[in-house]
Amino acid sequence: MVRLIALDLDDTLLTTDKQISHKNREALKACMDRGIRVVTASGRFNESQLVFIKNIGLGLEKEYHVGDGGGTIFSEDKILKVMGTIDKDRYLSVLSQTRELGVPCFVATSRNMFFDIPDQPLCRVYGKVPGVRRPYIERLEDLSAVEDALKFVFSYQSEEELARIQSIRCDGTITFHAGRNLMEITMESLNKFAALTELAELYGIGADEMACIGDSENDIPMIKGAGLGMAVKNAMDSVKKHADAVGEKTNDEDGVAWLLEKYVL
Incomplete structure (x- = not known):
């Protein structure tokens, strides 16, 4: 039942x-x-x-x-x-790869979402979410300062961008589609x-x-x-x-x- x-x-x-x-x-x-x-x-x-x-x-x-x-x-x-967060070593490893690959991303914690590169597609998406306090979504000059990250969120507009995101590797993490043109990386658990x-x-x-x-x-x-x-x-x-x-x-x-x-x- x-x-x-x-x-x-x-x-x-x-x-x-x-x-x-x-x-x-x-x-x-x-x-x-x-x-x-x-x-x-x-x-x-x-x-x-x-x-x-x-x-x-x-x-x-x-x-x-x-x-x-x-x-x-x-x-x-x-x-x-x-339920859990990405430990700092893994977090910095993934973040470093996003920078090397030129892949913009958002980083989510339980209370905020952070980004460092403006004018990326996700900025326009999240900026239009109704009923959400604007300080929830913040720009940081250095995402390495983020603590207790839950996940990385990516938006891709081409197969080449998707391939770059999928090339990111870090033991204990998983990469998957989270919606149309959206990818996420988080802990397997x-x-x-x-x-x-x-x-x-x-x-x-x-x-x-x-x-x-x-x-x-x-x-x-x-x-x-x-x-x-x-x-x-x-x-x-x-x-x-x-x-x-x-x-x-x-x-x-x-x-x-x-x-x-x-x-x-």
Whole structure:
């Protein structure tokens, strides 16, 4: 029996234009009416994620969610736990390689996002996030001063840029797609499923009682680990092969509602 549903946001619950459809919202409400906990598990930083959680309109901002791709467990009121950080030696190794390769990046901590090179694509993306305090996103002259980093975030516009990002190597870290034209590097131990498992334990819920829905490579651990792992139709092929069920609808076609109605409700 499913007792907890974990949902990715971008390209899963959210449409391409970052909206939550009426049908998806109603499906989530139907789950909640049955006593099923609804949790979001996103690669977004917490403040950005909360904007969309509030837009769902079901009071979910009072509940705990998984943010930063598994780096944090948080609610509207507090960060319950930081699941881990990149140790300083590994952090400096990755940062050094980004500089050698000429790859601009953002660095995320549990409370801030930092960048050193202005006018990179991610500056424009993060600068448009509604409802987020501007000091959350800060420019630093020297990113080596950052402590307790959760992850590196990259945006690529070409296959050549992607290849440079993927060439970065550091033992104990993992590189993966986190969305359209987005790559991330973090510790292998930091992922959505590890955080969800700890969150579910607060409610006495086991992994076999969880259902997860996603589309990108940062969703693979939770899709593989949950009792019911599902992927929307528009998910990457590398994600679909790990899913117990693949939907017949995309994120722009109420794909979450389709999966919940068929396999959960």
